[in-house]
Amino acid sequence: xxxxxxxxxxxxxxxxxxxxxxxxxxxxxxxxxxxxxxxxxxxxxxxxxxxxxxxxxxxxxxxxxxxxxxxxxxxxxxxxxxxxxxxxxxxxxxxxxxxxxxxxxxxxxxxxxxxxxxxxxxxxxxxxxxxxxxxxxxxxxxxxxxxxxxxxxxxxxxxxxxxxxxxxxxxxxxxxxxxxxxxxxxxxxxxxxxxxxxxxxxxxxxxxxxxxxxxxxxxxxxxx
Amino acid sequence: xxxxxxxxxxxxxxxxxxxxxxxxxxxxxxxxxxxxxxxxxxxxxxxxxxxxxxxxxxxxxxxxxxxxxxxxxxxxxxxxxxxxxxxxxxxxxxxxxxxxxxxxxxxxxxxxxxxxxxxxxxxxxxxxxxxxxxxxxxxxxxxxxxxxxxxxxxxxxxxxxxxxxxxxxxxxxxxxxxxxxxxxxxxxxxxxxxxxxxxxxxxxxxxxxxxxxxxxxxxxxxxx
DNA sequence: ACCTGAACACCGTTCAAGT
DNA sequence: ACCTGAACACCGTTCAAGT
Numbered sequence: 001x002x003x004x005x006x007x008x009x010x011x012x013x014x015x016x017x018x019x020x021x022x023x024x025x026x027x028x029x030x031x032x033x034x035x036x037x038x039x040x041x042x043x044x045x046x047x048x049x050x051x052x053x054x055x056x057x058x059x060x061x062x063x064x065x066x067x068x069x070x071x072x073x074x075x076x077x078x079x080x081x082x083x084x085x086x087x088x089x090x091x092x093x094x095x096x097x098x099x100x101x102x103x104x105x106x107x108x109x110x111x112x113x114x115x116x117x118x119x120x121x122x123x124x125x126x127x128x129x130x131x132x133x134x135x136x137x138x139x140x141x142x143x144x145x146x147x148x149x150x151x152x153x154x155x156x157x158x159x160x161x162x163x164x165x166x167x168x169x170x171x172x173x174x175x176x177x178x179x180x181x182x183x184x185x186x187x188x189x190x191x192x193x194x195x196x197x198x199x200x201x202x203x204x205x206x207x208x209x210x211x212x213x214x215x216x217x218x219x220x221x222x223x224x
Numbered sequence: 225x226x227x228x229x230x231x232x233x234x235x236x237x238x239x240x241x242x243x244x245x246x247x248x249x250x251x252x253x254x255x256x257x258x259x260x261x262x263x264x265x266x267x268x269x270x271x272x273x274x275x276x277x278x279x280x281x282x283x284x285x286x287x288x289x290x291x292x293x294x295x296x297x298x299x300x301x302x303x304x305x306x307x308x309x310x311x312x313x314x315x316x317x318x319x320x321x322x323x324x325x326x327x328x329x330x331x332x333x334x335x336x337x338x339x340x341x342x343x344x345x346x347x348x349x350x351x352x353x354x355x356x357x358x359x360x361x362x363x364x365x366x367x368x369x370x371x372x373x374x375x376x377x378x379x380x381x382x383x384x385x386x387x388x389x390x391x392x393x394x395x396x397x398x399x400x401x402x403x404x405x406x407x408x409x410x411x412x413x414x415x416x417x418x419x420x421x422x423x424x425x426x427x428x429x430x431x432x433x434x435x436x437x438x439x440x441x442x443x444x445x446x447x448x
Numbered sequence: 449a450c451c452t453g454a455a456c457a458c459c460g461t462t463c464a465a466g467t
Numbered sequence: 468a469c470c471t472g473a474a475c476a477c478c479g480t481t482c483a484a485g486t
Binding site: 122125126129130132133138139140141142143144145146147148150151152153154155156158167169175177178180181182184185187188199200203204206207208209210211212214215 | 346349350353354356357362363364365366367368369370371372374375376377378379380382391393399401402404405406408409411412423424427428430431432433434435436438439
Binding site: 449450451452453454455456457458459460461462463464465466467 | 468469470471472473474475476477478479480481482483484485486
């Protein structure tokens with residue numbers, strides 16, 4: 001596309017910066033999906049020529065990484081150190097899930113570029129480990145507990161956009177057990193006034209934390 | 225690209241079919257990633273012109289869906305009905321993980337096109353629900369248990385390609401607890417002769433099944 | 449320093465023309 | 468029925484030319 005509104009050459013005032021680019025990229029993903037976040041579309045949205053972007057950002061991948069970092073920075077890790085472990089973990093997990101639900105357009109992005117190595121990650125790791133340690137969980141169980149939680153949160157976040165009713169059988173006559181279980185689950189969610197996805201997350205987190213506590217939390221190390 | 229080896233017009237014998245296309249697509253993803261699986265590259269690999277593919281498959285998305293179905297069909301659900309619930313679930317979970325590890329190139333694909341609506345899924349759902357039901361878990365807990373397991377498996381499968389050593393601190397002096405936990409975990413994996421990812425999956429599955437059992441498995445319904 | 453616009457080497461998909 | 472090849476409307480990225 002040719003821009004008729006601006007002539008070649010450096011403009012009097014700077015049009016772009018990384019912030020504006022990130023903002024526009026988010027809007028673009030929201031309106032056209034990850035694959036619709038093309039450099040050309042981004043440029044169009046910013047009323048700029050595609051090549052202008054490359055003065056601020058080295059590649060499309062870098063734009064996506066920028067969005068990643070901003071996302072990670074929004075996750076609440078404040079519970080670690082100020083609350084009991086289980087509450088802190090729960091706060092962290094819910095915050096992660098909530099942030100991702102606010103921006104479901106980021107889901108494919110989070111998969112493509114895992115959070116594992118952003119600066120936020122190492123901070124969280126240290127805090128979580130300190131929490132387990134203070135609660136006297138055995139050394140060998142700590143990394144596993146952390147990782148298993150992350151895995152579940154990650155999976156839940158990705159599953160979130162799953163349409164409702166996945167568990168309803170197409171032919172209830174032929175799947176009476178599934179139909180009954182599905183109805184019972186829906187009833188519980190309605191009773192508690194929770195979206196099904198929230199109920200699932202709550203239950204899964206509860207099961208995990210309960211299981212981990214049963215396996216390690218109630219035990220003192222036997223060696224030494 | 226112009227094919228010099230073949231002239232226009234219908235060839236004497238059929239060159240393509242959906243099977244050959246699926247096979248080549250898998251090879252292409254393996255060698256060039258999901259984004260490298262372009263219709264043109266696929267055609268090149270099959271020594272055919274790109275447009276020839278459209279006689280057998282309506283779109284690139286359909287090629288990917290084809291791979292999905294083949295993947296799903298390879299997951300072992302034979303334990304349901306023939307083994308105790310916990311073993312059947314474990315077999316299913318491990319099979320899913322193993323299949324995906326054999327074809328890590330499918331990970332981005334599984335995310336892009338969730339399994340939730342393939343024919344295999346409803347079969348699994350029915351079997352799992354029947355298992356929980358036979359074990360007298362309360363109706364309201366069944367869908368949640370199933371979903372939570374799926375979520376964990378899904379997350380673990382996606383996390384699998386995570387490089388090792390993510391949990392080792394960059395600066396052990398400043399993160400002594402993390403360093404100690406990390407070493408203890410590695411020692412356990414070595415002791416048991418398991419890859420770290422396998423140990424994590426085993427532990428997570430164990431924690432989940434234990435937690436779920438604690439919450440519902442040991443209880444009789446109190447109503448009615 | 450920071451923009452434009454042309455250019456290069458790609459895409460997925462359609463369709464007329466061939467056998 | 469099932470292939471080719473041209474065409475259409477796209478990509479990401481580079482770079483000379485402009486101010």
